[in-house]
Amino acid sequence: MNAPLPTAQLRQQLYRDMDPHNLTPLWEVLHALVPPQPRTPCVPAFWRYDEVRPYLMRAGEVITAEEAVRRVLILENPKLRGQSAVTQSLYAGLQLILPGEVAPSHRHTQSALRFIVEGSGAYTAVDGERTTMRPGDFIITPSWTWHDHGHEARDPVVWLDGLDIPMIRFFDAGFAQNDTSKSQQVTRTEGTSFARYGHNMAPVRGAAPHGRTSPIFSYPYERSREALERLERDAPLDAWDGTKLRYVNPITGGWPMPTIGTFLQKLPAGFAGQGSRQTDGAVYSVVEGEGEVTVSAGEQEWRCAFGPRDHFVVPSWHTARFSSEKGCVLFSFSDRPVHEALGIHHEERLS
Numbered sequence: 001m002n003a004p005l006p007t008a009q010l011r012q013q014l015y016r017d018m019d020p021h022n023l024t025p026l027w028e029v030l031h032a033l034v035p036p037q038p039r040t041p042c043v044p045a046f047w048r049y050d051e052v053r054p055y056l057m058r059a060g061e062v063i064t065a066e067e068a069v070r071r072v073l074i075l076e077n078p079k080l081r082g083q084s085a086v087t088q089s090l091y092a093g094l095q096l097i098l099p100g101e102v103a104p105s106h107r108h109t110q111s112a113l114r115f116i117v118e119g120s121g122a123y124t125a126v127d128g129e130r131t132t133m134r135p136g137d138f139i140i141t142p143s144w145t146w147h148d149h150g151h152e153a154r155d156p157v158v159w160l161d162g163l164d165i166p167m168i169r170f171f172d173a174g175f176a177q178n179d180t181s182k183s184q185q186v187t188r189t190e191g192t193s194f195a196r197y198g199h200n201m202a203p204v205r206g207a208a209p210h211g212r213t214s215p216i217f218s219y220p221y222e223r224s225r226e227a228l229e230r231l232e233r234d235a236p237l238d239a240w241d242g243t244k245l246r247y248v249n250p251i252t253g254g255w256p257m258p259t260i261g262t263f264l265q266k267l268p269a270g271f272a273g274q275g276s277r278q279t280d281g282a283v284y285s286v287v288e289g290e291g292e293v294t295v296s297a298g299e300q301e302w303r304c305a306f307g308p309r310d311h312f313v314v315p316s317w318h319t320a321r322f323s324s325e326k327g328c329v330l331f332s333f334s335d336r337p338v339h340e341a342l343g344i345h346h347e348e349r350l351s
């Protein structure tokens with residue numbers, strides 16, 4: 001009689017035998033599958049605008065907006081290279097349009113935001129209405145709406161694109177179509193949707209035109225900044241966020257897009273914030289001023305000084321702490337609406 005095989009060998013034998021049947025033991029991976037706390041593969045990353053801009057301008061020399069369809073440099077998380085993702089669920093890129101160019105009309109299930117970084121006078125057209133872009137404006141392209149971008153003014157225009165591409169890919173729920181014409185026909189005067197929905201009023205009859213997405217295409221910077229400035233002066237400061245507001249869908253009071261939440265925050269001069277972490281990873285675009293962000297996870301710590309037009313990503317459950325000697329304004333977006341819809345959003349504010 002042979003001695004019975006040791007348990008470890010029996011287990012390995014089982015794994016090998018069942019492997020061709022696409023079977024694998026849970027107990028070997030359970031801890032990683034259900035971690036005690038979020039454990040993202042993403043890392044904090046930083047893109048200085050004066051380093052990125054020359055590559056964008058070179059892109060402008062080697063390909064037209066029309067050829068590229070969208071001439072964008074993708075901001076890839078260093079640990080997700082090749083996946084066109086800045087976090088596990090979100091995409092970010094910097095799009096360039098030059099005077100005289102058109103980025104042709106198409107539509108897709110993915111929701112998109114534009115946050116204008118440099119230059120003025122380009123437009124985005126959504127559903128027959130054009131919106132002129134100015135630095136700091138937050139503009140929405142709702143899921144499945146026709147959109148094209150164009151530029152009839154003078155200087156290059158660059159904006160941050162934020163999309164839910166990785167999330168839609170995860171659900172295998174993406175559809176897209178090209179329009180029959182390059183630029184969609186303009187059917188409404190610029191500002192119509194803002195007049196209808198952007199003044200704390202709404203039409204008496206009729207359903208929301210874009211379902212769960214805000215009917216406001218553009219949230220002008222001037223107004224958002226004015227709100228923050230007044231609050232900074234007249235209301236108590238938050239020790240973690242300074243003065244921070246979220247953009248709203250005026251019909252629901254909820255997030256402007258079902259998958260992406262957007263924020264604008266102002267840190268006063270001399271601000272030294274406390275740290276906080278949340279399950280939603282966020283992408284930041286610096287609008288004005290200067291500051292510093294310290295991001296930490298476990299033993300690791302990253303520290304970055306930022307200035308206007310710089311971009312950075314704070315991954316899920318990484319503690320971020322902001323400070324600013326001279327004051328600054330930051331735009332950010334994250335997948336928080338989805339966390340909240342699923343009841344899995346967590347936040348921890350350290351003091």
Ligand code: GTQ
Nearest residue numbers: 070072093095112161163
């Ligand atoms: O402008 O429609 O950065 O479809 C990536 C995919 C922008 C856009 C991106 C897109 C767009």
